[in-house]
Amino acid sequence: MNELKLSDYPASAVKKAFALAKRIGYEYENPLYLMEALTHASFANEHREKRFPYNERIEFMGDSVLNFCVTGYIYRHYPDLDEGALTKLRSGVVCDAALYEYGVALGLDECLLLGHGERQGGVIRRSIISDATEALFASLFLDGGLEFVRGFILSIVTDKIRSLVEHANLRDHKSLLHELVQTEKGAVLEYVLLSESGPDHDKTFETEVRLNGNPMGRGVGRSKRESEQAAAGEALKFFDV
Numbered sequence: 001m002n003e004l005k006l007s008d009y010p011a012s013a014v015k016k017a018f019a020l021a022k023r024i025g026y027e028y029e030n031p032l033y034l035m036e037a038l039t040h041a042s043f044a045n046e047h048r049e050k051r052f053p054y055n056e057r058i059e060f061m062g063d064s065v066l067n068f069c070v071t072g073y074i075y076r077h078y079p080d081l082d083e084g085a086l087t088k089l090r091s092g093v094v095c096d097a098a099l100y101e102y103g104v105a106l107g108l109d110e111c112l113l114l115g116h117g118e119r120q121g122g123v124i125r126r127s128i129i130s131d132a133t134e135a136l137f138a139s140l141f142l143d144g145g146l147e148f149v150r151g152f153i154l155s156i157v158t159d160k161i162r163s164l165v166e167h168a169n170l171r172d173h174k175s176l177l178h179e180l181v182q183t184e185k186g187a188v189l190e191y192v193l194l195s196e197s198g199p200d201h202d203k204t205f206e207t208e209v210r211l212n213g214n215p216m217g218r219g220v221g222r223s224k225r226e227s228e229q230a231a232a233g234e235a236l237k238f239f240d241v
Contacts, residue, residue, distance in 0.1 A: 029143055062133075112124065206219070
């Protein structure tokens with residue numbers, strides 16, 4: 001960061017930024033991180049003599065901070081979800097549309113430093129708000145450390161996570177099949193490896209899933225787990241799932 005001072009920024013912008021920090025519940029040791037997060041390139045370009053840092057670089061860091069915090073949370077709290085389901089869940093939480101929602105909920109759109117061209121028509125592009133939201137996360141990380149920003153991020157994304165888990169088709173086939181089968185008292189579900197072929201670096205596995213000894217479906221995959229998932233997927237057709 002260059003040798004800027006808060007007094008170099010418009011007083012109204014600083015006031016709005018501090019109001020945002022108060023809503024977040026955080027007092028910046030170095031509020032210039034916050035001002036950088038709220039500054040769009042269009043504003044910096046219109047005030048080149050000041051050399052205002054804008055939020056593209058800090059947004060880059062915010063993306064990683066957000067992904068790290070969300071990944072750790074969903075990994076720990078949803079052990080029944082496989083890698084594909086976790087990836088799908090995380091994408092729904094950190095995508096641009098979700099970031100836009102978080103930013104608007106925080107009132108971030110009212111705090112941004114934008115050039116005149118970006119303010120024409122009174123509508124701020126959604127991508128600007130979503131990018132600034134990531135930049136805000138980075139500013140909190142740089143100023144307050146990982147524990148604070150993790151707590152803050154999770155406080156605003158957990159409702160989104162729960163909603164996606166409840167309403168999206170995120171659970172893997174084996175988990176779904178197990179849920180359906182366990183409603184029948186005494187039901188025994190087993191996965192039987194039928195064949196294994198190919199060289200060590202490129203094996204193919206075929207698995208059959210059986211309910212109380214009766215074949216329900218077969219699946220083929222590059223690993224035992226993948227073949228079991230495929231077999232469970234076939235078995236779910238018996239339950240119209």
